[in-house]
Amino acid sequence: MSPPAKRWARLAEDLEFDQLASARKLAEGWRNGLAGLTALLAAVTVIKGPDSVADLALWARYLVVALLAVAFALLIAGSLAATRAASGSPGAEIFLDADTLRDWTFKEAKSIQRAITRATRCMLSGLAALALAIGLSWLGPGAQATAPLVTVERDGLRTCGTLLAATDRTLLLGDPAQPDAAPQTIPLAPGIQIRATNEC
């Protein structure tokens, strides 16, 4: 068995003739890793479009979308980190000498450990965000039905508000700007006009 320093020297010499094969191997690893990213897209789009969240409260809708975006970003980062750990880092160039190659190898080994840790954290966090988004879309609070806005005209007097209740003699109108304020009672009389409106 040759001494370690000589083995490194011989390995560095041999690498010169192995460039194409190792380039192909690395490209293959990255191709598989990048192809896997498309599967992530399918996983994140498990919540199918706006229809799935249309019945949710507004804040829940935005939260689901934000969680999906975070999950997608984390899963992509995790997948790329895993590919980098498995296939190597593209773009590294050194002078193929014993000491340089040995130093690079030890650095690369540590870098792989860090990449694996990062990939694990990203994938787990991404899956957690995805699960949270799915759970929220199933069980999240629904949007509250808002009372319709109406305009009431009687004796030349115009009143606008949310229609809270109507009996055969009176209307109860709330103030849309102050939902907690006491509702206004308007007696129903001949000639009264009630119209739906979009804003007061």
Next chain:
Amino acid sequence: MTHQDINYQDREVVYGGSPVTPTWAADRQSFQVPSICPACSGAMSRTVVRGLPTGSKGIWRQPETKQPLMPQQVTLVCACGYPHPSRPKESTETGCGAFWKVPLA
């Protein structure tokens, strides 16, 4: 000094010479380090190429002018080309088996 027909042996020998100035290739992608084997006195040279330890050009194009870190010394394995006795038949080496570190100027 003429070549010594010594037995092949894996051993590190001490280089007692002065630092060597490498000869760069025109494209600066490699440099050559000439040396005399301190063990068998055979003349040889080693070309150190700028290469890819993992073998890829990367996703993003690397600037051609960006030089990797220049080594302070180069490990040379005797490649004098003489058929030294006791060299294993399966060996791909072409020298006496000695290796040494040459400081670069």
